[in-house]
Amino acid sequence: MTIQIHAVRTTCPYCGVGCGVKATALPGGGATIEGDIDHAANRGRLCVKGSALGETLDLDSRLLHPAVRQGGALARASWDEALDTVAEGFARIIAEHGPDAVALYVSGQILTEDYYVANKFMKGYVGSANIDTNSRLCMSSAVAGHKRAFGEDVVPGCYEDFELADLIVLVGSNAAWCHPTLFQRIVKAKEARPDLQIVVLDPRRTATCELADLHLALKPGSDVALFNGLLAHLARSDAFDAHYVASHTTGLEAALDVANAGDDVARVCGLDPDDLQAFYDLFARTEKVVTAFSMGVNQSSSGTDKVNAIINCHLATGRIGRPGMGPFSLTGQPNAMGGREVGGLANMLAVHLDLDNAGHRDAVRTFWDAPRIADKPGLKAVDLFRAIEAGSVKAVWIMATNPVVSMPDADQVRRALAACELVVVSDVMASTDLAPYAHVALPALAWGEKDGTVTNSERCISRQRAFLPAPGEARADWRALCDVAQRMGYAGFNFDSAHAIFDEHARLSAWKNDDDGHRRAFRLDPLVGLSRAAYDALQPVQWPLNADGEGTARLFGSGGFSYPDRKARFIATGVRAPANVPCSEFPLVLNTGRLRDQWHTMTRTGKSPRLAGHAAEPFVDLHPHDALLAGVREGELARISSRWGAMVARVAHGGGIARGAAFVPIHWNGQTASDARVGALVNPAVDPVSGEPEFKHTPVRIEPFGVAWYGFIMSRHDLALDQVAHWTRVRGSGFIRYELAGRAPVTPDMARALLGAGDDADADADWIEYQDQSAGMLRAALLVDGRLEACLFVARVPDLPARAWLGGLFAAPELGPRERATLLAGRAVQAGPDPGPTVCSCFGVGRNTICAAIRAGDLQTPGQVTACLKAGGNCGSCIPEIKSLLHEVRFAAAAAA
Incomplete structure (x- = not known):
């Protein structure tokens, strides 16, 4: 019997560009991924993150079953037990303290249908606008x-x-x-x-x-x-x-x-x-x-x-x-726009209606046939977690986001959740920085498993379609919300599909749209009443839709704004200094942001070894002059501190930082590094209108992070590293890599303990080591049945062997005498040059390889580099870096002439 395998058209779960993806589920698990040439957002092109989506679909560390905290630990529970706990807890707190004592904190990663139900639940039935989203932090x-x-x-x-x-x-x-x-x-x-x-x-x-x-x-x-x-x-x-x-x-x-x-x-x-x-x-x-x-x-x-x-x-x-x-x-997230459409922010109503407008509130309440409607804005993200710590908000349900990592002043979020009476977490991952604070953990569907719509930065609504079965007992977020709402006695949540929710959303968009004297741009009239088959086949379309169902590319070219007089408003914008400015104690301005190959807190991209090659560790990018003043050197570790917290990162000189500034990426969390949550440092000051925090301007200081040695471990298994001062965890192909630094000298016994080669180690295990105490060097490896199980390299300075060749040894079923003889050297006898840090993740081409090719071939353009090495020939994300390397090599050659 021949199994028919079909590609499913869906939408990328990363940034707000909203690229179309064609995913083909494989019989043995996973999927092949390609760009959808028919989607107008990307016309078949994908960035390296999108191209690597197939590498992120495993169930490793997935949350697959509900859990309820019992005796201090989360214990597996049935869905009924978990949902009853949530519903009873919310209902009791509302009865005792009022609707504003509970809250939802959701995410631009959930689908529009999930967002719609969450907004209806809180604002129309609970009667509070205490629903905010991590989109508060970006748009x-x-x-x-x-x-x-x-x-x-x-x-x-x-x-x-x-x-x-x-x-x-x-x-x-x-x-x-x-x-x-x-x-x-x-x-x-x-x-x-x-x-x-x-x-x-x-x-x-x-x-x-x-x-x-x-x-x-x-x-x-x-x-x-x-x-x-x-x-x-x-x-x-x-x-x-x-x-x-x-x-x-x-x-x-x-x-x-x-x-x-x-x-x-x-x-x-x-x-x-x-x-x-x-x-x-x-x-x-x-x-x-x-x-x-x-x-x-x-x-x-x-x-x-x-x-x-x-x-x-x-x-x-x-x-x-x-x-x-x-x-x-x-827009930053894949469905930040969809969340805006359904009123996902604490100061909004659904379908672009105004929470502070009594007529709008009455229209939504009437449409929903809701028992009540929120009549004032809820708490925006920063204020929400402050209210949780203060005790005025006693229950919070957090969906598809990790505020312990991503919020500013993130240690305050830790304190708030530790004090909260009821914390409900809907997530796809079992182990996150948030998980220790959950009283109830609900397994959610991930990308590839869930079904609904998202809206990108150009107002284009696209379908996310499931192409994988739901794993374990995972459920859609909208389904969990509806189940809790029904248990609380709320009548408006008998949805049986994402299609039914979308239809109600579309009908609300047209409901009394022109009654208050002006017509809102957001309306989906032609999509009202779609059959299930038509919804499943829905093609990408930009709102507002005209009577024929065609999308609208541009608005306001001939006026027609959404104010009653149809005129736009100029806003007088006075110049204001940032909320906190550098001082003698904190002299530098910290800027935070994304890296090319990672996404948010890395729960998805961190699964791909390919994506780890571009930037494997958290770093702080500094001007060399500021590094000199701070007493830190490139390649070594430094502590970055602010009034709110501190972290540790590797010092880098990327060449793009002005004096007085520093840059740290946002992605690392408690599972991927020992102390690298940049959110702990970030200034919690917010915009007085939007409530968006000041992620780009935090006064900080830089200090040396003193260690006696640097090193790395590669291991087939997770390791406990309590004995080291700092570590970063990186997913490799068939192994896990840890970048390390420590203060206590590493002895052979300590090396054995770190690699799990103690006295009770496998009888078939071989232990090999080399130590040079005068140079502060120790190298060791553990082999089981001839196969490399783990290896460790330690030195006083960060000048350590290249990881690429060593990583390749983990693919071998057994190491021969030649590999064993050269293993502790960190390089094969006839190995080629170290390729250097990855520049082109699509083809695995490193910086050193590109620079060597430029010099050898006198290459002048990115196209010539692509023709020579393939680098830059797929998604194109690395072309700016290739251009920079072309300039760098030419400059070095001119300086040497």
């Missing part, structure tokens, strides 16, 4: 800015605008790493039209800058001053669209008064006046301008004003909602 400033300017949270443009623009301004966006497939569309547009100008506004010189015609390394937090200055320049240059402003906007005079009152912009922003003037002139004379902004704008205590300062410049010139022009919010 709530964009939401607030859109609502202030447009009257509704609407991104007015589409991805095609990046290809039609004559000028693209990227603000606080390392799109090359954070939105790679969209960035590759920009790269292709630049190749086709070299006159297309790219300007990057970012304090760091990131991979994105390799494509830029102009990089303005503005001072952190000075974006408002820069765009206010631009607005004033546009006025002086007679670049305003007077007709558009008069017909479709209001408030320009007040915004311009504030802009004209600003100080010397170049000085405030720390920029060369000529470079700033060149940008202003370029913007003024170019009609087709897209200004794309992301976390560097949003994650700020003045993030909403930054968003509005950008929008002001587009409204003043009428460069909005027409081909090739407009402000564009690049």
Whole structure:
């Protein structure tokens, strides 16, 4: 019998680009992954994270059964027992303390249908708006800015605008790493039209800058001053669209008064006046301008004003909602936009209705036939966890996110959850930083198993379709919510499928849409009443939909904003300093962000050995001058401290950091490193409008993390490393790698204990070691039945053998005499050169290999590197780094000449 294997069209679970994916489940488990050439977001292209999705689908460490805490530990329970515990706990706390004593904290990783049920449960039946989301941490400033300017949270443009623009301004966006497939569309547009100008506004010189015609390394937090200055320049240059402003906007005079009152912009922003003037002139004379902004704008205590300062410049010139022009919010998570549509934030109602509008509240309550409706905004994320610690919120249900790692002042979140009366966690992983605080743990479906819709940054609704069976007893988040709601006696939760939930969501979007004198842009009328088959076959479509069911690419080109008078609002954006500034105790400004090959807290990407090759350890990127002042050296460990917490990371000099600044990636957690949660350091100050925290501006100090030795272990099994001062855990192919540092000398006995080769070790085990006490060196290996089980390398300095060849030994069923003889050398007798850190994850090409090829072949372009090594020839995410290496090799050759 021939088994028919079919590809399933679904959507990537990573960033907000929303790439289409074709996944084919394999009979033996796992799946093959390819880009969906028919999806408009990516046209078949995937970044390296998306390409590696098939490597992340195993059930290792999955939470597969419900659990309830008993006697201090989580114990397996039935779904009925777990759901009863949640329902009874929520009901009792509400009865004793009122609806505001409970809360939900959800995630841009859940589907729109999950979000819809969660919002309906809290706001319509519990009667509290205490539901917030980790999207508060990444895009709530964009939401607030859109609502202030447009009257509704609407991104007015589409991805095609990046290809039609004559000028693209990227603000606080390392799109090359954070939105790679969209960035590759920009790269292709630049190749086709070299006159297309790219300007990057970012304090760091990131991979994105390799494509830029102009990089303005503005001072952190000075974006408002820069765009206010631009607005004033546009006025002086007679670049305003007077007709558009008069017909479709209001408030320009007040915004311009504030802009004209600003100080010397170049000085405030720390920029060369000529470079700033060149940008202003370029913007003024170019009609087709897209200004794309992301976390560097949003994650700020003045993030909403930054968003509005950008929008002001587009409204003043009428460069909005027409081909090739407009402000564009690049969303961080795959379904942050879907969450916004259903009111997933604590200050919103479903379908873009306003929580502070009594008529809107009544409309939603009537539609839901709800017993009550929240009548005031709930607690935003930072305030929510403060309220939990204070005891006013006594129960919280956390879904698909890990606030113990990702929240600012993350140690405060630990304290809050430790004191909370009832913590419910819905997750796919059994062991997380959050798990020790759970009273009830509910196994959720992961990507590939769950079914529903997501909405990307350009308002495109796409289907996520299941292609794998539900493992163990895992259930959809919406199903768990409905089960609890029904146990609490709530009548509106008899959904039997994601399709039924989507249909109700679509009907609500059209419900009384025009009753209050203006028509909301968000509406899904043509999708009301879809059959199950039609929902299953739903093609990607951008809202709002017209009467024929066709999507709308652009909005507001001819006005028609969502305020009752149909006019947009200019917002006067005064310049404010960040909430906390450097001082003698904390002299550096910490910036945080993503890496190219990792995602959030690594519960998915951390499963892929391929993705670990690009950056295996947490690092702090410093200017060499600041490192010298702090007494730390590249390659060694340092402690980074703020008023709120501390972490340890490897010192790096990436070359893109200005003096006075530091950068640390966000991804490491308590399972992947001993002390690397950057959230513990982050400034918890928030934007007063959006509630978004200040992830880009935390005063810190850097100090040496004193250790006596550095080392690494490779092992087939997890190890207990309580005896070392610092460790990082990295998934390899067939082994786990630990990067180590310690203070107590490593003796042969300690090495045996670390590798699990004690007195009771397997009789068939072989132990080999080499020690040079005078050099502080110890190398050891454990073999079982001739197969390499584990190895350890220790030295006084971080100069250790390359890991690549050693890692390859774990694939051998048995080590021969030659491999044994060279094992402790860390390199085969005739091994090739160390490839170096991975640059191209798709083809496993390292930095040293690329540099050697550039020198040997006198290569001049990324295309020549690709032709020689394949590097850069698949997803293209590494092309900016290849360009940087081309410059580096040429510079070194010129310096040596």
